[in-house]
Amino acid sequence: MFYHLLYPLREFISGLNLFGYITFRSASAAIVALLISFFVGPLIIRYLRRKQVGEKIREDGPQTHQKKVGTPTMGGFIILIAVLVPTLLFARLDNIYVWLIVLATVWMGLVGFLDDYLKVVKKKPKGLIGRYKMVGQITLGLIVGCVLYFHPAFREVRALSTVPFFKDYEIYFGILYIPLVIFIITATSNSVNLTDGLDGLAIGLVGISAMAWAGISYITGRVDFSDYLNIIYLPGTGELTVYCAALVGACLGFLWFNSHPAQVFMGDTGALALGSAVGTLAILLKKELLLPIIGGVFVAETLSVILQVTYFKRSGGKRIFKMAPLHHHFELKGWHESKVVIRFWIIGILLVLLTLSTFKVR
Numbered sequence: 001m002f003y004h005l006l007y008p009l010r011e012f013i014s015g016l017n018l019f020g021y022i023t024f025r026s027a028s029a030a031i032v033a034l035l036i037s038f039f040v041g042p043l044i045i046r047y048l049r050r051k052q053v054g055e056k057i058r059e060d061g062p063q064t065h066q067k068k069v070g071t072p073t074m075g076g077f078i079i080l081i082a083v084l085v086p087t088l089l090f091a092r093l094d095n096i097y098v099w100l101i102v103l104a105t106v107w108m109g110l111v112g113f114l115d116d117y118l119k120v121v122k123k124k125p126k127g128l129i130g131r132y133k134m135v136g137q138i139t140l141g142l143i144v145g146c147v148l149y150f151h152p153a154f155r156e157v158r159a160l161s162t163v164p165f166f167k168d169y170e171i172y173f174g175i176l177y178i179p180l181v182i183f184i185i186t187a188t189s190n191s192v193n194l195t196d197g198l199d200g201l202a203i204g205l206v207g208i209s210a211m212a213w214a215g216i217s218y219i220t221g222r223v224d225f226s227d228y229l230n231i232i233y234l235p236g237t238g239e240l241t242v243y244c245a246a247l248v249g250a251c252l253g254f255l256w257f258n259s260h261p262a263q264v265f266m267g268d269t270g271a272l273a274l275g276s277a278v279g280t281l282a283i284l285l286k287k288e289l290l291l292p293i294i295g296g297v298f299v300a301e302t303l304s305v306i307l308q309v310t311y312f313k314r315s316g317g318k319r320i321f322k323m324a325p326l327h328h329h330f331e332l333k334g335w336h337e338s339k340v341v342i343r344f345w346i347i348g349i350l351l352v353l354l355t356l357s358t359f360k361v362r
Contacts, residue, residue, distance in 0.1 A: 003092050022218065026241045029086035030249035036082040037253020041075075045257065045264045048072035053120050062323070062331045071262055074116045075254065076270020079203075080109050082250035083243070083277075091242040096153055097284050098239050100144060101277060108189055108276035111136035112268035120267075127268070137189055137276070141182030144280060149178055157232060161288045164358040167230050170286075181283055184291065188279030191298040193271040194305055194325050199260035201327060201341045205348045206274045207251030209294045212352040213281045214244035219359075220285050229359045232286050240284060247277065260338050290358065296351040297344050301325040 007019040018024045049072050083105060091098045111133060119127035149158045159177035160170045173180055196202035219225035221238025254270075257263045266274075275298075282291040292299050308324035322332040330340045 001089050001093060003090070004094075022221075022238045022241050025090040026214065026218075026245035029090040029242045029246040032086040032089065033082040033246040033249030034253045036085055037078055037250055037256065040081055041078050041253065041257050041264075044075065044078050045072055048074060048264065062328060068262070071265055073120060073265040073267040074113065074269050075257070075264035076109065076112060076116075076266040076268070076273060078257070078264070079250050079254050079266060079270045080105065080273060082253055083246050086246040086249070087243045090246075091239050095236050095239040096147075096151070097236050098243065100147065100284060101240060101243050101280055104140060104144065104185070104276045104280035105273050107140045108136065109269055109273035112193075112270065112272035115268040115272075133272075134186065137186040137272075138182050140276060141185040142178065144185065144283065145178035145181035148181065148283070149175070153236075157234065157286060160232065160286055162232055162286050162290070164289055164293070165361055170232065171289075180288065184279045184283055184288060185276050187302070188282075188291070188295065188298070189272045189275030191295065191302040192275030192278065193268060195298050195301045195327070196266060196271040197325060198327050198331075198337050198341050199262040200255055200258050201344060202271060202274070203251050203254050203258050203266065204341065204345050205295075205297055206278060207248055207255070208345065208348045208352055209278055210244050210247040210251060212294050212355055213278070213285070214241050214248065215356065216285055216287060216290075217241045217244055217281070220287075231359065234284075234286065237285055240281065244281070247274075260341070290355055293351055293355045293358070297348050301327065304329065 003019050003025065006016045010017040010020070052070075053072055053074055084102065087098065087102060093099075111128070115128035115133060118124045148154050151158075159173045159175070161173065161177075161180075163169045163171055192202055192206065195205065217237050217240035219229060220231060220234050221236060221241070223233050223235075226233040254266065258266065278295060279291065282288050282294075302325075304321055304326035305324045308319060308321055311318065311320050321329040323329055327340050327344065331337060335343075
């Protein structure tokens, strides 16, 4: 919004020329997102407490978690407000990439809110039935996939995906790209949701990955940088840097309240929205094959659940892990919750560095 309102006035006020720079608008978005989190966070937390919108802790989980019963949930609203407001203020609103990432965030945020509302307010233990939740994920994936495949703006790159470690090599998926988009959005939204089981774990990992996506979106939208690194140049994707910067600021702001011991949980409202946003960023930037590296911890958490359930059914009740998802396994091995979170963050940072190295190891 500010770009459209203030940048045209640069001829009269030279300082407004700053709004033409993605770097300035991205830094501003990050700062504003952080400040919004600090301002609305306490207000939303007090409101949730007053309405007794508290988390229910699974009885078969680690006993140390039972003290968290009643902690306000649905704090994902703090994240959504802190991400969307700066994005709409500082990003160019004539950019299709911006609207697609906003759509992905809002869409799954609403699906997550419905799930939280049914569980916490309506007292339905399972919340939104799994198949209905999947309908929301698949529908979003179908919309994003069809826009990318059929919209004229994406004609030259509509079904391409960059292959890591290979120079000037991309995979063309054809019409199968649409099912791929559906799978990625569904998988990432669910994996972040599974990871959101310890104070600060999921929000910290999303913030770490958002910093990587901010850098990738910036270089992808610059013809000189993308040419130097031999990656697909996508005009307009630089505006996603603004969104990613806002996401980093929102994650830091929410972590202020979500760090151990957590004052609020994001709930499905936040987890599903963040997961779909991360997956959609990878899709829009044509870096789908980098997603398992950047989101390696999310992948490990999801695989631990799949392996545990499959082995349990086929072995007649035996388990691979003490408990799934993976973070609970280490808790039951005696690691303190904060130690698990910090170590998973460190792994997330190492995976981001590995991801960025793929741009030169080609």
